[in-house]
Amino acid sequence: MxxxxxxxxxxxxxxxxxxxxxxxxxxxxxxxxxxxxxxxxxxxxxxxxxxxxxxxxxxxxxxxxxxxxxxxxxxxxxxxxxxxxxxxxxxxxxxxxxxxxxxxxxxxxxxxxxxxxxxxxxxxxxxxxxxxxxxxxxxxxxxxxxxxxxxxxxxxxxxxxxxxxxxxxxxxxxxxxxxxxxxxxxxxxxxxxxxxxxxxxxxxxxxxxxxxxxxxxxxLAGDEPRISLRAEDPADLAGLAALATGMGYPGAIRDDDLVITAPAAQAGELNRRAMLEGITLVRIEPHAMDLEDAFFSLTGAA
Ligand SMILES: Nc1ncnc2c1ncn2[C@@H]1O[C@H](COP(=O)(O)OP(=O)(O)OP(=O)(O)O)[C@@H](O)[C@H]1O
Ligand SMILES: [Mg+2]
The missing domain is CATH 3.40.50.300 (P-loop containing nucleotide triphosphate hydrolases)
Structure with missing residues (x-):
């Protein structure tokens, strides 16, 4: 061809x-x-x-x-x-x-x-x-x-x-x-x-x-799967980050969410572990890396 x-x-x-x-x-x-x-x-x-x-x-x-x-x-x-x-x-x-x-x-x-x-x-x-x-x-x-x-x-x-x-x-x-x-x-x-x-x-x-x-x-965004997590109490976000890192899924806090690099299939396990730590999640959302984020990191624009 x-x-x-x-x-x-x-x-x-x-x-x-x-x-x-x-x-x-x-x-x-x-x-x-x-x-x-x-x-x-x-x-x-x-x-x-x-x-x-x-x-x-x-x-x-x-x-x-x-x-x-x-x-x-x-x-x-x-x-x-x-x-x-x-x-x-x-x-x-x-x-x-x-x-x-x-x-x-x-x-x-x-x-x-x-x-x-x-x-x-x-x-x-x-x-x-x-x-x-x-x-x-x-x-x-x-x-x-x-x-x-x-x-x-x-x-x-x-x-x-x-x-x-x-x-x-x-x-x-x-x-x-x-x-x-x-x-x-x-x-x-x-x-x-x-x-x-x-x-x-x-x-x-x-x-x-x-x-x-x-x-x-x-x-542009690659195919890295992400999960956004939000705790009912924003004060729990740091603890949630530590927990996810402990599971091998480091992430970054963005506004009220912790965004980690993890496969969608981990959503349930994350929920269970958070509950055991006394952290109530109000959002667990698997998604692809945000295109606009990828664009901004490429161009260095804020
Ligand atoms: N005629 C010109 N003389 C001097 N510098 C110029 C001239 N035209 C463009 N530039 C410079 O070249 C660079 C690129 O400008 P250009 O207009 O191509 O950007 P752009 O991507 O179209 O931006 P925008 O989104 O603002 O339209 C800028 O730093 C601009 O100041
Ligand atoms: Mg232009």
Whole structure:
């Protein structure tokens, strides 16, 4: 079987601004038709990476291909790439449809592209409302529609979930999943794994310009089983920790819980031992290592 075609296949991408290395030796391998998350705290280098891939910035070093074409020749691949980067500028007094029509004309695209883009972001029924009357979520979707005008094979979405409420974030994830289903590869950045992780086949975690993790979201946390324990009397937490450590399951106290590394099957035994020590448990919950925790420990963000 042939490996999947890599839409992004980049090695050693580096860009400095003065002494600061904004993107440091970054490699990316993104298969066609997938959603790849580019996740990291503020200043991690996400926007710089996207700008480098779009040819808006010149890399200091790095090689590879975008849509099979050399990164050194953005003009060759840009016609097949769409991007939403740092809030697009639209005319507030024009409707969504009129705004897209202006952009389509600039790219010599006809009205059918506008209608298709409006449908893909599910904005067709509000397309005749003025931009200034749109909610933030609708503005973001119009931005994505603009990125989709030329029917790109690859889209870069820089923090499309920024500022959206939970319903808007869920909508945005649905939209990205739909794009991938149609065969459009999506590279989406976010400073929160929780906002995009669920829709990503693959995540690239960056911090301070460099790669901290690249792989499946599920594997980010590893497969270490955890059990969260809570005592009725918070004063018992230290005693509970000692008991668990004695059983070979060290852990850490987090808020009101003791979180230990132990298989789920130990829950009953832990309960019995705690009871013998006079500790009443009000919570015993086996779970996988928390993804957000894994993310924060990788990026060093608080
Ligand atoms: N044009 C520029 N001139 C100087 N420094 C820059 C420039 N653009 C970015 N940087 C620096 O490069 C680093 C990475 O910035 P970048 O905007 O790529 O991060 P980001 O991950 O997109 O962050 P955010 O989540 O805040 O959008 C930062 O330290 C930033 O100050
Ligand atoms: Mg940014």
């Amino acid at each position: 042939n490996p999947p075609e890599l839409v992004l296949d980049i090695h050693g991408l580096t860009r400095r601004f003065g002494d600061r290395v904004a993107v440091d030796d970054l490699s990316l391998a993104v298969p066609a038709g997938s959603v790849c998350g580019l996740v990291g705290p503020n200043g991690a280098g996400k926007t710089t990476t996207i700008r480098l891939l779009l040819g808006l910035l010149r890399p200091d070093s790095g090689e590879g291909t975008v849509l099979g074409l050399p990164i050194t020749d953005p003009a060759a691949y840009l016609p097949r790439v769409g991007a939403l980067i740092e809030g697009p500028a639209f005319y507030p007094g024009l409707t969504g449809r009129e705004n897209l029509t202006v952009l389509a004309r600039l790219s010599a695209l006809d009205g059918s592209h506008v209608e298709r883009a409006l449908r893909r972001v599910e904005l067709a029924d509000r397309a005749d409302d003025r931009y200034k009357a749109y909610s933030l979520g609708m503005k973001q979707r119009l931005g994505i529609a603009a990125a989709l005008l030329g029917d790109p094979d690859l889209v870069f979405l820089d923090e499309p979930t920024n500022g959206l409420d939970p319903a808007g974030i869920r909508e945005m994830r649905g939209l990205m999943a739909g794009l991938a289903q149609d065969g459009t590869t999506v590279l989406v950045s976010s400073h929160l794994l929780s906002e995009v992780g669920a829709v990503c086949d693959h995540v690239v975690v960056m911090a301070r310009g460099s790669l901290r993790y690249s792989g499946r979201v599920e594997d």
